[in-house]
Amino acid sequence: MFRFIVRHQNKLMALLLLFITIFVIRLLPHAPLSESLTFSKRYYDNNNQLIRMTLANDERYRLWTPLEDISPDIVNGLLLHEDQWFYYHIGFNPFSLIRAFGATYLGGGNRQGASTITMQLARMHWRLNTKTIGGKLHQIARAIQLELMYSKHDILEAYLNYAPFGRNIESVGAASFIYFNKPPSQVNLPEALTLVVLPQSPTYRVDRKTGFAGKALVKARNQLFERWQEKYFVDSNIAALFSQKLVLRQPERMPFGAPHFINQIIQQQHSDAQEIKTTLDNNLQKIISRQVNLFIERNRIKGINNASVILVDTQTMKVKALIGSANYFDNSIQGQVNGTLAKRSPGSTLKPFIYALGIDQGVLHPRTILKDVATDFGSYTPENFDRNFRGPISATDALIHSRNIPAVAVASKLHNPSFYQFLVNAHIQKLADESHYGLSLVLGGGEVTAQELVGLYAMLANEGRWQPLQFIETTEQPEPQKLLSPQTAFMTIDMLKQNTRPQDVLSKMQKKVVPVAWKTGTSWGFRDAWTAGTFGNYAMVVWLGNFDGSGNNAFVGVDAATPLFFNIVESIKAYYPNLREPNRPLPPNLKRIDICLTSGNLLTQWCKAKGKTWFIPGVSPINPDTIFRPVMVDNQTGKAVCPPYDLTTSHLAVFEYWPSDLAAVFAKAGIPKKAPPSTKHCGSSQNFLGEPPKITSPLKNVVYQFRTTKQKNEQISFTANSDGDVKSLYWFVNNNFIGQTDPRKALSWIPTQSGTFKILVLDDMGRSDSRNIKIELFD
Numbered sequence: 001m002f003r004f005i006v007r008h009q010n011k012l013m014a015l016l017l018l019f020i021t022i023f024v025i026r027l028l029p030h031a032p033l034s035e036s037l038t039f040s041k042r043y044y045d046n047n048n049q050l051i052r053m054t055l056a057n058d059e060r061y062r063l064w065t066p067l068e069d070i071s072p073d074i075v076n077g078l079l080l081h082e083d084q085w086f087y088y089h090i091g092f093n094p095f096s097l098i099r100a101f102g103a104t105y106l107g108g109g110n111r112q113g114a115s116t117i118t119m120q121l122a123r124m125h126w127r128l129n130t131k132t133i134g135g136k137l138h139q140i141a142r143a144i145q146l147e148l149m150y151s152k153h154d155i156l157e158a159y160l161n162y163a164p165f166g167r168n169i170e171s172v173g174a175a176s177f178i179y180f181n182k183p184p185s186q187v188n189l190p191e192a193l194t195l196v197v198l199p200q201s202p203t204y205r206v207d208r209k210t211g212f213a214g215k216a217l218v219k220a221r222n223q224l225f226e227r228w229q230e231k232y233f234v235d236s237n238i239a240a241l242f243s244q245k246l247v248l249r250q251p252e253r254m255p256f257g258a259p260h261f262i263n264q265i266i267q268q269q270h271s272d273a274q275e276i277k278t279t280l281d282n283n284l285q286k287i288i289s290r291q292v293n294l295f296i297e298r299n300r301i302k303g304i305n306n307a308s309v310i311l312v313d314t315q316t317m318k319v320k321a322l323i324g325s326a327n328y329f330d331n332s333i334q335g336q337v338n339g340t341l342a343k344r345s346p347g348s349t350l351k352p353f354i355y356a357l358g359i360d361q362g363v364l365h366p367r368t369i370l371k372d373v374a375t376d377f378g379s380y381t382p383e384n385f386d387r388n389f390r391g392p393i394s395a396t397d398a399l400i401h402s403r404n405i406p407a408v409a410v411a412s413k414l415h416n417p418s419f420y421q422f423l424v425n426a427h428i429q430k431l432a433d434e435s436h437y438g439l440s441l442v443l444g445g446g447e448v449t450a451q452e453l454v455g456l457y458a459m460l461a462n463e464g465r466w467q468p469l470q471f472i473e474t475t476e477q478p479e480p481q482k483l484l485s486p487q488t489a490f491m492t493i494d495m496l497k498q499n500t501r502p503q504d505v506l507s508k509m510q511k512k513v514v515p516v517a518w519k520t521g522t523s524w525g526f527r528d529a530w531t532a533g534t535f536g537n538y539a540m541v542v543w544l545g546n547f548d549g550s551g552n553n554a555f556v557g558v559d560a561a562t563p564l565f566f567n568i569v570e571s572i573k574a575y576y577p578n579l580r581e582p583n584r585p586l587p588p589n590l591k592r593i594d595i596c597l598t599s600g601n602l603l604t605q606w607c608k609a610k611g612k613t614w615f616i617p618g619v620s621p622i623n624p625d626t627i628f629r630p631v632m633v634d635n636q637t638g639k640a641v642c643p644p645y646d647l648t649t650s651h652l653a654v655f656e657y658w659p660s661d662l663a664a665v666f667a668k669a670g671i672p673k674k675a676p677p678s679t680k681h682c683g684s685s686q687n688f689l690g691e692p693p694k695i696t697s698p699l700k701n702v703v704y705q706f707r708t709t710k711q712k713n714e715q716i717s718f719t720a721n722s723d724g725d726v727k728s729l730y731w732f733v734n735n736n737f738i739g740q741t742d743p744r745k746a747l748s749w750i751p752t753q754s755g756t757f758k759i760l761v762l763d764d765m766g767r768s769d770s771r772n773i774k775i776e777l778f779d
Contacts, residue, residue: 030149030150033121033125033150033154033155033157033158034064034158034161036125037056037062037064037161037162038056038057038058038062039056039062039063039064039274040053040054040055040056040060040061040062040063040174040274041053041054041266041273041274041275041276042054042063042177042274042275042276043262043265043276043278044275044276044277044278045257045277045278045280045281045282045285046277046278046279046280046281046318046320046473047281047282047283048277049282050177050255051255051257051258051261051262051278051280051282052254052255052256052257052258052259052262053174053177053178053254053255054262054266055168059168060168060169060170061168061169061170061171061174061178061251062161062169062170062171062174063161063171063173063174063177063274064161064171064173064274065160065161065171065172065173065183065184066157067153067156067157067160069173069183069184069185070157070160070172070173070184070185071184071185071186071187071192073187073188073189073192073193074160074172074184074187074192074195074196075156075160076232077192077193077196077224077228078117078156078159078160078196079117080224080227080228080231081196081197081200081224081227082116082117082120082196082200083116083117083118085116086116086117086118086152086156087152089116089118090144090147091116091118091119091122091140091143091144091145091146091147092116092118092119092140092143092144093116115130115139116143117155117156117159118143118146118147118155118159119139119140119142119143120159120163121143121146121155121158121159121162122139122142122143122145122146123139123142124159124162124163125142125146125158125162126142128142160172161173163199164198164199164202165179165195165198165199165202166198166202166203166204166206167202167250167251168251169251172184172195175195175198176191176195178249178250178251178254179191179194179195179248179249180248180249181249188238188241189225189228189234189238189241190221190225190238190241190242190244190246193221193224193225193228194213194217194221194246194248196221196224197217197220197221197224198217200220201216201217201220204216204217204220205217206248206250208250208252210247211247211248211249211250211253212245212246212247213246213247213248217246218246221242221246222242225242257280257282257285257286258280258282258285258321258322259324259328259336260322260323260324260325260328260336260338260339260340261278261280261285261319261322261324261471262278263338264322264338264341264471265278265471265472268471269471269472276472277472277473278471278472278473279313279316279318279319279320279470279471279472279473280319280320280321280322281320281321283575284311284320284321284572285320285321285322285323287321287568287571287572287575288309288311288321288323288568288571288572289323290571291564291567291568291571292307292309292323292326292564293326293327294567295307295563295564295567296326299554299560302552302554302560303552303554304544304552304554304555304560305326305332305333305546306325306326306333306335306339306544306545306546306547307323307325307326307339307542307543307544307564308323308324308325308338308339308340308342308450308542308543309321309322309323309340309450309540309541309542309543309564309568310322310323310340310450310451310454310540310541311454311538311539311540311568312454312455312458312469312538312539312540313537313538314458314461314462314534314537314538314539314582315462315537315582316470317455317458317467317468317469317470318469318470318471318473319469319470319471320538322340323339323340324337324338324339324340324341325337325338325339325547333546333547334547334548337547339450339543339547340449340450340451340541340543341449341450341451342449342450342547343430343447343448343449344447344448344449344450344523344527344528344543344545345444345445345446345447345523345524345527345528346444346446346447346448346453346521346523346528346530347443347444347520347521347522347523347528347529347530347557348402348407348443348444348519348520348521348522348557349453349519349520349521349530349531349532349541349557350423350442350444350448350453350456350521351399351402351407351442351519352399352457352460352492352495352496352519353419353422353423353426353456353492354407354410354411354414354419354442355395355398355399355407355410355492355495356460356484356488356489356491356492357410357414357417357419357422357484358395358410358413358414359487359488359491359492359616359619359620360484360485360488360619361413361414361415361416362619362620362621362736363410363413363414363621364395364410364620364621365395365491365600365613365614365615365616365620365621365622366394366395366396366491366494366495366613366614367394367395367396367595367597367600367611367613368394368395368600368621369392369393369394369395369598369599369600370392370393370394370395370398370403370406370409370410371391371392371393371405371406371409371659371662372391372392372393372398372403372405372406373391373405373662373664391662392598392658392662393406394597394600395410395495395600396495396498399495399496399519400495400496400498400499400519402519402520402521404442404443407442407443408439408442408443411439411441411442412439418434419441419442420434420437420441421434422483423441423446423448425466425481425483426452426455426456426459426466426483427452427455427466427468428446428448428452429449429452430447431446432446444521444523444524450541450543451469453530453532453541454469454532454539454540454541455467455468455469457532457533457534457539457541458534458539459483459484459489460484460489460492460493460517460534461489461493461534461537461539462480462489463486463489463490463584463587464482464483464484464485464486464488464489465480465481465482465483466480466481466482466483467480467481485587485616486587486588487587487589487590487614487616487619488616489587490584490586490587490590490614491590491614493517493534494517494614495517496517496518496519496533496534497515497516497517499517499518499519501513501516501566502558502562502563502566513570513573514535514536514569514573514579514580514581515535515581516533516534516535516566516569517533517534517535518531518532518533518534518535518562518565519531519532519533520557520558520561520562521557522555522556522557522558523545523555525551526551526552526553526554526555526556527545527546527549527550527551527552527555528543528544528545528555529543529544529545529554529555529556529557529559529560529561530542530543530544530557530561531557531558531561531562531564531565533565535569535581536572536579536580536581536582537582538572540565540568540569542561542562542564542565542568543561544560544561544564589616589617590614590615590616591614591615591616591617591739592612592613592614592615593612593613593614593615593622593737593739593740594610594611594612594728594740595610595611595612595613595622595625596609596610596611596625596627596628597609597610597611598625598627598628598656599625599626599627599628600613600622601622601623601624601625601626601627602622602623602624602625602730602737602740602762602764603625603728603764604624604625604628604764604765604766605727605764605765606625606628606629606630606654606766607625607627607628608628608654615737617736617737617738617739618733618736618737618738619736620737621736621737622730622737623735623737624730624762624766624768625766626657627656627657627658628654628655628656628657629654629655629657629676629766630652630653630654631652631653631654631655631676631677631679632645632650632651632652632653633650633651633652633653633677634649634650635649635650635651636649638677639677639678640677640678640679640681640682642679642681642682643682655674655676655677656673656674656676657676658673691723691767692763692767692768692769693720693721693722693723693726693729693743693761693762693763693767693768693769694720694721694722694769695718695719695720695759695761695769695770695771696719696720696721697716697717697718697719697746698716698717698718698759698771698773699773700771702773702774703774703775703776704716704751704773704774704775704776705776705777705778706751706775706776706777706778707777707778707779708777708778708779714750715748715749715750716748716749716750716751716773717746717747717748717749718731718738718741718746718747718748718749718759718761719745719746719747720743720761720769721743722743722763723763723765725765726743726763726764726765727742727743727764728740728741728742728743728763728764729741729742729743729761729762729763729764730761730762730763730764731747731749731759731760731761731762732758732759732760732761732762733749733757733758733759733760734757734758735758735760743763751775751777753775753777754775754776754777755774755775756772756773756774756775757772757773757774757775758770758771758772759771759772759773
């Protein structure tokens with residue numbers, strides 16, 4: 001043995017070096033065989049339903065599937081059909097090469113292949129020309145290189161992911177999903193053997209309309225099945241499947257849902273993941289798409305040809321449906337444009353947020369009476385859509401009826417933030433400078449997208465907290481951004497819910513309707529018709545118009561977009577009958593108060609129209625009613641009389657005291673108001689209403705001291721004595737309304753800062769008492 005080693009030491013050393021070299025080559029890190037490929041992506045909805053499978057960068061369907069996720073039937077069938085000696089050769093099979101060379105070049109017969117799986121992988125990986133002897137030798141060398149650098153597992157896996165399967169389909173994963181609508185781990189034996197024989201002749205004829213396989217493909221699969229039965233046991237039930245028609249779904253019949261939604265994800269997301277779960281609900285997408293198509297078909301005669309819709313789950317901010325255009329494939333309407341991303345004039349759909357800011361900043365409450373009269377705001381003189389004026393109008397009615405003058409008046413009083421600053425904070429992109437718009441921004445002078453708009457309405461449903469829209473399922477949730485107080489968001493939603501539904505929609509056919517908070521919008525020149533709102537746990541925006549910006553008199557929000565909006569709402573309700581309004585608890589520090597509807601202020605006994613409103617104590621501007629005032633008048637002349645009164649010759653009458661501009665509106669409308677009699681000739685004010693209330697707590701000339709650490713437990717009680725005819729007392733701190741009590745009950749107030757405060761009590765007869773108190777907070 002020793003002599004043998006000495007005699008052949010050089011050869012043995014060379015052999016050892018060879019093995020060491022091979023070992024080192026194998027151990028060295030190598031680029032994965034998938035590195036040179038690009039792959040398709042599969043997009044699923046939130047119920048794991050395939051929406052679309054995209055092409056790779058080279059316009060081919062290709063998915064990388066690990067060998068462990070491929071059915072053993074495919075692997076065993078491949079080895080049986082292609083390379084039974086795969087696990088024993090070093091990249092090529094010399095016996096097969098000799099046989100093929102003899103048959104091709106010496107026997108004069110047809111060309112025969114002798115490529116192993118490794119050789120075929122080498123040809124596909126390096127794109128080799130193997131039709132010549134030189135090309136074949138190059139292929140063998142590359143196959144050996146693959147065997148040296150990669151394991152049999154990696155080579156077999158790569159082959160199945162490189163192999164062509166007909167048309168523009170490569171990889172067994174893509175072929176399995178396209179042809180059989182299932183992953184390669186779930187195919188049955190007939191499907192597995194079909195996939196095995198396809199790479200050898202990927203041009204096997206398949207009817208593109210029906211998907212029926214041609215005779216050649218069926219014959220090749222059945223021949224392989226005969227060989228399979230010689231080696232593997234086959235259950236009779238499985239064998240019976242081979243007698244059935246072989247149907248392969250063609251790429252043209254692959255799902256192509258929500259094209260604008262998926263395109264937006266593709267443009268904005270750059271993940272390498274081949275499988276992406278989106279937030280889309282494909283069922284909701286189909287419901288809305290069907291309603292859009294039906295609506296366009298019914299209204300095409302009016303020139304309405306296009307629409308965009310976006311639906312968002314307000315609780316998660318996940319986009320559940322997105323219709324970018326009425327028809328993605330219709331070039332006449334520029335169907336491939338995503339209308340939900342187009343900057344358009346919003347008309348009046350932004351007005352709710354003007355009123356919301358007004359509520360938040362103490363400018364108004366839902367029943368505050370605003371003036372709808374001709375008004376100049378500096379150099380800006382807005383008009384209403386109908387070019388008419390309604391005089392005094394509540395903030396709620398002004399909002400739901402889209403009155404321009406009141407909205408501009410409210411916007412002119414906003415500060416920190418202004419309406420413009422609010423839109424910037426709400427992530428409305430590409431706004432010009434604030435000076436560019438002035439107050440015209442209130443009436444749609446700026447531009448927003450439907451996606452930005454639906455985010456604003458969802459913010460109202462989320463207690464004033466803004467979050468970005470979600471298109472991909474993820475566990476990461478960005479921190480909400482507070483834009484409005486919960487109380488303001490609640491009141492704004494409540495105002496919008498009072499907008500009555502139109503008569504010509506499906507909702508009137510339903511006994512139980514879902515509460516909807518909604519607003520319409522029409523842009524200047526009738527270029528855009530909008531309806532936006534919330535219902536159930538959804539926020540939705542509907543837009544109608546033309547992408548080229550051309551106008552149409554039919555593009556009026558309430559007449560065009562609103563019917564489609566409510567048809568969608570009722571269709572969703574029909575499919576989901578359990579759809580309900582989410583349980584939203586009443587925000588803290590939000591109260592309900594009796595008011596005089598005519599003035600929007602505190603109710604007195606003289607008011608003829610009584611109602612209620614929400615208000616935020618210490619924020620909402622509620623004052624004593626001054627419209628209805630009692631006057632003692634002479635029975636004969638009707639003129640005001642001075643005290644002392646003779647009740648046999650005079651009586652009490654109630655008159656309406658309107659500002660001159662509102663009185664002019666009433667006169668123009670043919671309902672002039674009677675002028676109240678003058679009391680200027682009286683030396684003192686009329687004093688026939690009894691005694692005013694007297695504050696009994698807080699005490700005069702007392703300094704109230706509280707510890708900040710116990711502030712929530714330390715409070716001041718407000719009480720007052722009043723005449724027996726008084727039913728309500730109203731309390732104010734520094735002219736801010738705090739609350740209402742019965743005459744014999746107390747109201748608790750917790751001071752939040754040190755200083756001197758004016759406490760005022762007002763009864764429902766308009767009489768008052770006040771006093772100043774001093775508060776000191778210390779640690």
